[in-house]
Amino acid sequence: MRRHARIPGALALTALVLAAGCGTAPPDTRPGMPQPVTPPPALPDDDGWGVHVLAFVETPRRAAWVGTWDGSLYTVPPRGGQWRRVPVADEATGPVNSIAFERDTAVVWYGTAGAGFARSADGGATWRAWPRSPDAAWNHVVPRGIVVVRDTVFVATTDGLRYTGDGGLTWRCVQGPSGPTDSSVADGCDERWETLPTSHLLSLEVMSDGTIYIGHLQGLSRSADRGRTWSHETESGLAGKRVRSVRVGRHSGVWALTETTIYADSPRVEGFHEIPLRVPGFATLPGGPRALITRPGVIDATLPGELTSLMPVLVATSYGMLGETAAGDFRLYFLSAADRYRPAGDIWTGAWWGPPFIPVGGSAAGLSRVLAGEAPVPMFLDAPDRVQPTAGRSLGLARPVRDDEGNPFADGTVLFGAPPTIRPDADVVHAVRYHNPPGTPVRAAATGTVIRAGAGGVLLRHDGLVEGHVVHTSYVAGGATTVSVGQRVAAGDELARVGRGAGPTGVAFGVHAVLPADTATFAATTSLSTSAVNPQLWVTPREGTGVVAGRVFNSAGQPVPGAVVRGLVVTYPTEAPFSYVRTYEAGVSNSPGFDEHFAVGDVPAGDYTLGVVIDGVRTWRRVRVAPGQVSMVEFRP
Secondary structure (H helix, E strand, C coil): CCCCCCCCCCCCCCCCHHHCCCCCCCCCCCCCCCCCCCCCCCCCCCCCCCCCEEEEEECCCCCEEEEECCCCEEEECCCCCCCEEECCCCCCCCCEEEEEECCCCCCEEEEEECCCEEEECCCCCCCEEECCCCCCCCCEEEEEEEEEECCEEEEEECCEEEEECCCCCCCEEECCCCCCCHHHCCCCCCEEECCCCCCCEEEEEECCCCCEEEEECCEEEEECCCCCCCEECCCCCCCCCCCCEEEECHHHCEEEECCCCEEEECCCCCCCEEECCCCCCCCCCCCCEEEEEECCCCCCCCECCECCCCCCEEEEECCEEEEECCCCCEEEECHHHHHHCHHHHCEEEEEEECCCCEEEEEECCECHHHHCCCCCHHHHCCCCCCECCEECCCCCECCCCCCCCCCCCCCCCCCCCCCCCCCCCCCCCCCEEEECCCCCEEECCCCEEEEEEECCEEEEEECCCECCEEEEEEEECCCCECCCCCCEECCCCEEEECCCCCCCCEEEEEEEEECHHHHHHHHHCCCCHHHEECHHHCECCCCCEEEEEEEEECCCCCECCCCEEECCCCCCCCCCCCCCEECCCCCCCCCCCCCCCEEEEEEECEEEEEEEEECCEEEEEEEEECCCEEEEEEECC
């Protein structure tokens, strides 16, 4: 990896990160301690649940912009005032996770998780969007996936990297060995290189000299020639890991974040080395790391075992924000708010607000006003005792994509039993989707027999009965199948490969519970939706996580379809983020033995306070989640 010139004179971060709880903390009157500054104003919150912030940036003139999970853009002037909502492009209405500006700050770009990206030359009054089809490639922009260097705009997606030097009139596209085909790319690529090891990108950073850093499913890659050739990190713990964030701390080196560890390639040490994270009071890293937030100015990098200077980044995690202290440990900020109302510590992004500069996080409940401890505790007083988890009854299916072969996290914007959150007018979803690049192996979730294999995917019938039902699993990946009808397969055997198609690639994974007398009819039907049950209750949750399932009834004792249940945290995937879950629409089947109205898997162990509106009244429940177990919660007014 590239070496960086070192500028002497480290600037201490001491106490700046101590101001992270910037909304409510009293001034520290000790000599030399910086005083809190006025935090950003509260975002417009029409329903009082908080605003899920995915992108938070400042322009060079210190105006602030925010992108939210519900697809909204907001801006506030440099000298304060109120947030103004900016209309977005009709073709790009999805969770806004990236915002960037050209030299003229009236020229703004934003990217979404699932609906493409757009450019405005007039401060957001009008937009041009790419691509123009919701089913085309290039729709999933990665978090902070748009970077502008001089006149070049780089856009990183789960289909590869695009960049333009003329405002989007022409594009150069850099992809993996099996990227989208020419005919599938709306507003296509004028030049295409297949030079990356994978098209499924996760993070992007571009230095002022044009050097590109790409984090992806297989590690970290760097290009000094605009993507023609790449060098890959192979000698550190980054190799083969999903790199969720990469940032250049100006003269302090390159920082990279996996799902468990921070690495730095500093001016003092050759190559990437692991940065030890020691958080007092926690045996392991609290929460899953999501983003690196670099401090303005010049900071020297920390050396392993020689913590003589402070870390030039903060770490946004699913349980708060980590910042290094003068003692060399890491402090967890916003913990009290996170414990009382878990999404308040569920941080997705952040920026330094000032001057004087203080770090502000964007979370599932808003900006720092909530993160600093303003959790609405009084509303929770009527919540009954915590629901306790129980051993899983149906858990045990493996994921169709192995952890070491691709992306094992289900799309958080496309949930079972409801329309996709970014396309509410679409059909109800009867599966979960694992986005993965073409060529990714699709594997059997359990031992069984192939009863269908072909262009429509693979259908397996599994052995034995669960709650009196025969369990089937379906796999639709768009690629060639590698099994035949009647073949016996074991858990983990390859069934197919993800195909190279027009839209987002991956595998749609379904679970189907069928009464024994109906198995022959089920095998012959072309529609599997009537027998589909929520895979989140059948797939084994990842290590350290559990499943939350529940029911929502109105005052008449009837199920409430489409009710929004808030308060859960799902750490990954960051490129298709989870915010809340809706109860199943009418006609959707629940799992035998559970009779649930919703279910969410991969929820980190811990305590949560969940809320839902029933008959116009907010109702709260407390839930405890344990690894590998199911917590069943019921809401009634």
